[in-house]
Amino acid sequence: MAGSDGAYTPGDGPMAGVLADMPEVFGRLLDQHVPDRLGRCTACRNAGSGVVWPCTLHQIATRASALHASR
Numbered sequence: 001m002a003g004s005d006g007a008y009t010p011g012d013g014p015m016a017g018v019l020a021d022m023p024e025v026f027g028r029l030l031d032q033h034v035p036d037r038l039g040r041c042t043a044c045r046n047a048g049s050g051v052v053w054p055c056t057l058h059q060i061a062t063r064a065s066a067l068h069a070s071r
């Protein structure tokens with residue numbers, strides 16, 4: 001994975017295309033990566049400091065879901 005320098009948009013990257021064929025995977029991501037009352041991702045928060053939702057993984061999963069639905 002590339003670093004997070006801001007120029008890379010996760011939802012448009014290759015990960016979404018890969019996950020589009022794995023509905024059980026992006027479905028789990030969409031279930032787990034939800035905002036808390038402060039608008040921060042509950043799943044990513046467990047891995048470190050607060051991440052503003054939608055987080056990278058949720059953006060990818062959302063894109064994957066859209067790709068999957070369009071197939």
Ligand SMILES: [Zn+2]
Nearest residue numbers: 033041044055
């Ligand atoms: Zn997250």
